[in-house]
Amino acid sequence: MDENYALAHAGLANLYDTYVSYGISMIEAEKYEKYNQLRITESERAYTLDSSLPYVNEVRGHILLNTRADLETVYKSYLKAYHLDAQNPDLLLALMDVYFRKGLIHDALQFVNEVLVVDPLHTWAHAWKAYLLGVLGDFKLAITQVKRGLDINPDEIVLLMNLASFYSFLQKNKDALQTYERINQINPNYLASNPYYQIKLDLLKGKATMPKEITHQPSAALLPIGNIEIDYLSGDLEHFQQRFQNWWSEWKVGKHTSHFSVFSYTQSSIYLHLKNHLMYRNFRNQAWFEEIVREERVKFDRYLEMYMRPEQLLKN
Secondary structure (H helix, E strand, O other), X not given: OOOOOXXXXXXXXXXXXXXXXXXXXXXXXXXXXXXXXXXXXXXXXXXXXXXOOXXXXXXXXXXXXXXXXXXXXXHHHHHHHHHHOOOOHHHHHHHHHXXXXXXXXXXXXXXXXXXXXXXXXXXXXXHHHXXXXXXXXXXXXXXXXXXHHHHHOOXXXXXXXXXXXXXHHOOOXXXXXXXXXXXXXXXXXXXXXXXXXXXXXXXXXXXXXXXXXXXXXXXXXXXXXXXHHHHHHHOOHHHXXXXXXXXXXXXXXXXXXXXXXXXXXXXXXXXXXXXHOHHHOOOOOOHHHHHHHHHHHHHHHHHHHHOOOHHHHHHO
């Protein structure tokens, strides 16, 4: 391999990044550290050799994101890649991801809409749009969006998982169970390997055979964090409130990630989620909850000012 070939180094970095993200458990510490360092090294080598290539900047952004770099640094890398290859839907989704993690959900939706203009059959764009609508609590519109994606790929599990979750929040238990049954037909191991889903299935079936406390969190493709959602869906609102308040206190001092972000309290805002999602409807107008919403609004307004609006960016 030509040592000066930037694209090759970027390709290696991307391969290592995929392996670290999906092929290695973090408990395999030595192996994890080895390939974690390799993805960083290869990405930076590619960037040093030729920083004018969109793919080099895209991969660098992915690795910065996955190694929990500051979101502003990730944003700059994706933005540079986008300016070099503005018609690439993957770069639009990358920018969407940053806005999403900052809590600028409406902006994130604009990027997804642009992807669907470029590529109306982009299954992941349909999945992301549905998910973002779900974060905002607009489940009816989210379900409509999921079904559009399923028209393209009826076996896409991410779409089906989101659909089941949306049905659960709308208390359409029969529809949720039928959707989970469809997932089992496609991949029998998908739900069985995660206790979160087993508890959720029991709740939907009206069973109480498993404890509601879980230690294994669900995939990041679901909303929101597992124990809080289980408490809400079980109807245990007192426990739900207590757990949410405990989670909030710990998140502020860096012990937990946010509902939908791998980043810390200082880099994310959940203002729109708290303001719109039906889970919190019983808390609204309560002083403790309104104080949390105000804190999140301060961060949201700051990020809104910091980041360019998508309609401005997409024109350039």
